Amino acid sequence: MNYDYTDVQKSVQENFANFCQKELAPRAQMLDKAHEEEVPALIKENIRKLASIGYLGMAHEEKYGGTELDLITQAIAGEEVARACASSFLSAGASCGLFGVPLKLFGSEAQKQKFLPGIISGDLIGAFGLTEPEAGSDAASIKTTAVKKGNEWVLNGVKTFITNATLADVVLVMAYNDKAAGPGAGVTAFLVEKGAPGFSVSKPFDKLGFRGSPTAEVILQDCVVPDGAVLGNVGQGFIQAMQTLEFGRIGMATVALGIAVNAMELSNAYSKERKTFGKPLNRYQMISFKLADMMIMTDIARMLIHKAAWAKEAKNPEAAIHASCAKLFASETATQIASMAVQVFGGYGYIKEFPVERLYRDAKLGEIGEGASEIQRILIAKSILAKYAK
Numbered sequence: 001m002n003y004d005y006t007d008v009q010k011s012v013q014e015n016f017a018n019f020c021q022k023e024l025a026p027r028a029q030m031l032d033k034a035h036e037e038e039v040p041a042l043i044k045e046n047i048r049k050l051a052s053i054g055y056l057g058m059a060h061e062e063k064y065g066g067t068e069l070d071l072i073t074q075a076i077a078g079e080e081v082a083r084a085c086a087s088s089f090l091s092a093g094a095s096c097g098l099f100g101v102p103l104k105l106f107g108s109e110a111q112k113q114k115f116l117p118g119i120i121s122g123d124l125i126g127a128f129g130l131t132e133p134e135a136g137s138d139a140a141s142i143k144t145t146a147v148k149k150g151n152e153w154v155l156n157g158v159k160t161f162i163t164n165a166t167l168a169d170v171v172l173v174m175a176y177n178d179k180a181a182g183p184g185a186g187v188t189a190f191l192v193e194k195g196a197p198g199f200s201v202s203k204p205f206d207k208l209g210f211r212g213s214p215t216a217e218v219i220l221q222d223c224v225v226p227d228g229a230v231l232g233n234v235g236q237g238f239i240q241a242m243q244t245l246e247f248g249r250i251g252m253a254t255v256a257l258g259i260a261v262n263a264m265e266l267s268n269a270y271s272k273e274r275k276t277f278g279k280p281l282n283r284y285q286m287i288s289f290k291l292a293d294m295m296i297m298t299d300i301a302r303m304l305i306h307k308a309a310w311a312k313e314a315k316n317p318e319a320a321i322h323a324s325c326a327k328l329f330a331s332e333t334a335t336q337i338a339s340m341a342v343q344v345f346g347g348y349g350y351i352k353e354f355p356v357e358r359l360y361r362d363a364k365l366g367e368i369g370e371g372a373s374e375i376q377r378i379l380i381a382k383s384i385l386a387k388y389a390k
């Protein structure tokens with residue numbers, strides 16, 4: 001047992017911290033405040049910046065342009081990206097992770113050759129389309145259908161809350177090809193390109209947080225895709241999506257941690273400078289104890305994330321539960337720490353000019369996206385009941 005980072009992890013942490021603080025952090029407030037029409041160009045520029053430091057290829061093989069580093073190292077880099085700009089983490093992650101990882105795991109060689117080099121270089125943007133207006137937590141109740149006609153498939157349905165929908169060149173869409181077979185065997189995943197007939201996207205949603213990462217609906221109206229758009233095997237789409245979300249939950253935990261660490265550091269710096277009653281805020285126990293709690297909570301969140309990453313890497317049978325624990329704790333922690341940070345800043349924390357206001361809004365997504373807190377608790381509870389049933 002050893003908590004030290006390896007030499008590679010140390011240098012990744014240092015390089016990403018320097019790069020992201022220089023290239024992303026100064027743009028984070030501007031991105032949050034940008035008009036919806038300006039957002040696509042700004043976020044694409046950030047995604048390209050992340051491509052230039054190798055971030056988009058960390059999960060992917062060298063032959064497509066990646067570096068294929070382990071999941072803990074990816075989490076170390078991801079924390080730095082999120083600490084600097086959470087919206088950039090979300091959009092980059094939806095492309096190289098939620099879209100790129102299932103392509104890596106289940107795609108044919110031709111599909112990987114077609115999309116992965118562009119995803120890794122930032123020239124192509126991907127998205128992941130599972131959620132529907134009436135199916136979020138209960139993903140098995142999606143209504144989108146896929147009907148085979150000759151060598152093609154015709155898709156019909158609406159996907160909602162899709163990160164990158166308005167930017168994406170290609171969206172991974174889950175649809176029922178055989179409702180009677182149920183989610184385990186009747187859902188198929190399709191790589192739907194934006195030029196496909198019958199494919200369109202809505203206007204982006206006007207969101208509480210993560211305003212620099214566009215979210216919109218993907219509309220499939222008699223949308224025709226070739227047989228070659230099927231990811232892996234027909235009928236495996238739901239299982240592929242659930243496996244992808246195990247990685248995604250470590251990602252959501254990581255973005256929450258980045259937000260929390262940023263909030264803690266800003267609170268620490270502010271409380272050193274701001275004086276009341278002739279003393280800096282951090283000399284008051286009620287403020288310094290908030291900083292202490294922030295430190296402990298971020299440390300625990302990081303440990304849970306690294307444990308979940310280790311478990312996934314080691315193919316540990318409890319890996320999915322470790323991912324749920326990390327996601328649940330880190331996201332709830334981020335909301336609490338961002339709230340404490342606003343408190344430390346007092347009235348200034350409530351003003352948009354100060355970044356803790358943005359962090360407070362951004363943090364909430366972690367408790368909702370990729371399996372809300374309630375769903376994680378259900379999964380964790382089921383696992384503990386089963387474990388101690390014997």
Ligand SMILES: Cc1cc2nc3c(=O)[nH]c(=O)nc-3n(C[C@H](O)[C@H](O)[C@H](O)COP(=O)(O)OP(=O)(O)OC[C@H]3O[C@@H](n4cnc5c(N)ncnc54)[C@H](O)[C@@H]3O)c2cc1C
Nearest residue numbers: 128129130131136137161162163368369370371372374375
């Ligand atoms: C900004 C943003 C980006 C997103 N990006 C993507 C994306 O890229 N791709 C994608 O496919 N999806 C995406 N999502 C969708 C996200 O994963 C869903 O919003 C999430 O899974 C919750 O689903 P829902 O919104 O339908 O809520 P619901 O399922 O309607 O749940 C509403 C509330 O009820 C609770 N609840 C539901 N069932 C139970 C139960 N059995 N017991 C107790 N409580 C329960 C939930 O936890 C939640 O608090 C995104 C969402 C947002 C907001």
